[in-house]
Amino acid sequence: MGRKHRISRFFLAVVAALLTAALIKEFPGEGAAAAGSAVNRLLLERAARTCLAGVVYEADQAEADPEAWLLRRVMELIPACVYTEKCLAAGTEVEDGKTYQMILAGQENDENVVDEEGNLVGENKTAQASAAPALPAIDTSMEKLQNYEYLLGNFYTVDSSTMADAELLNAEKLLGKDLKIDREVNGPKILIYHTHSQETFADSVPGDVNTSIVGIGAYLASLLNDTYQIETLHHQGVYDLIDGKLDRSMAYQMAEPEIAKILQEHPSIQVVIDLHRDGVAEGTHLVTEIGGKQVAQIMFFNGLSRSRANGTISYLPNPYIEDNLAFSLQMQIQAARKYPGFTRHIYLRAYRYNMHLAPRTLLVEAGAQTNTVEEMRNAMELLADTLDSVLTG
Incomplete structure (x- = not known):
């Protein structure tokens, strides 16, 4: 897996961990269906509090890959993620013989x-x-x-x-x-x-x-x-x-x-x-x-x-x-x-x-x-x- 994906999944894991911790704290013992509804309410509440209104997964916004959707929204709303990826890409040395010979x-x-x-x-x-x-x-x-x-x-x-x-x-x-x-x-x-x-x-x-x-x-x-x-x-x-x-x-x-x-x-x-x-x-x-x-x-x-x-x-x-x-x-x-x-x-x-x-x-x-x-x-x-x-x- 390349550096870009490692960085992206890192930020995704952090977001997921925070959401899971908050869900368990506020909705203990609820079933899967209730938990799904709770997640949506929690997202709305937390987004409103932190001004990240874009991280709201409405039904009419649903994509085939929710992970990709969340990743895209996070990268758009947290420029530091994009900056980190670009910095690492710029510092990467030659990765293959053809590129090396070209340089x-x-x-x-x-x-x-x-x-x-x-x-x-x-x-x-x-x-x-x-x-x-x-x-x-x-x-x-x-x-x-x-x-x-x-x-x-x-x-x-x-x-x-x-x-x-x-x-x-x-x-x-x-x-x-x-x-x-x-x-x-x-x-x-x-x-x-x-x-x-x-x-x-x-x-x-x-x-x-x-x-x-x-x-x-x-x-x-x-x-x-x-x-x-x-x-x-x-x-x-x-x-x-x-x-x-x-x-x-x-x-x-x-x-x-x-x-x-x-x-x-x-x-x-x-x-x-x-x-x-x-x-x-x-x-x-x-x-x-x-x-x-x-x-x-x-x-x-x-x-x-x-x-x-x-x-x-x-x-x-x-x-x-x-x-x-x-x-x-x-x-x-x-x-x-x-x-x-x-x-x-x-x-x-x-x-x-x-x-x-x-x-x-x-x-x-x-x-x-x-x-x-x-x-x-x-x-x-x-x-x-x-x-x-x-x-x-």
Whole structure:
């Protein structure tokens, strides 16, 4: 029996018990027929006294199921019953596999921070301009960052379905975390992969993986390996093709066991980067000019496993939320100091996006389908330098 019926029968039992007790007290020893008449009189009397005139079972109101009739009347006249049912329904976790998979699949479209027309959500309008000049440096002093409203307004965009607060976004705590990697351990230190490997750009060559997001990831890996001497593993697994057709409905679920396996096989990996590109309206060009180059703007994305409606999403646990937030904020602050205008606001969303697999995990939205491959490669140069600053000091 479901919660709704359990609650309803509880209230019905209470009403019945009260009526029975009153009947026995006022009409002791009467037969069944007399008792029925007595019940009707008692209902009228008690209803008049308590202003519940609706709970009167007249003969011309009789229904095939008196219990259903009484239940309906009680629920109409005692709103607390209805409120209790709704509260419990809202707090109920996923009850079947199909619903669970549907909710998880919702991640696939949510990382693109755009509205139905493809326009950016919660972004400064200059971010949508073509070849926007570099913005002036923003104040990143701790005095400013400790002001929650300042921090939120200048560095974050919080999705309307997501719960964030000053306790979660505590700049002093997040920036105080030591994220430096151990470079002495043998083996790769950084893992780069792509949940959506089929993402391409304005001038990508069909069939040429080097001009897709995978090729951009390969370039980032080469920069980290060769320029910064941070051993990096680039995983090129495909998770958004099913039977040769583009299908992202299960990409995060398909990627999770493979990434977990790689981390188990390479315990030296201390940083995980899921590299994407965004999807925007065709008139939007996420580009800025830095050092005389046209550079695709990037965005760090955090899944919080908590929603505004229900709080913590217990079936999407992530023990590394604070670590992930520290990583993205330290990257954001470092980029703001070195390359003003390079990063868009950090986007916070309710789901998890496989960010529970490692404490230093970044989901990066680099550019969009309207950027060129060259703009993307230029962005990887700045991203690699920013990573080196945060991870090695």
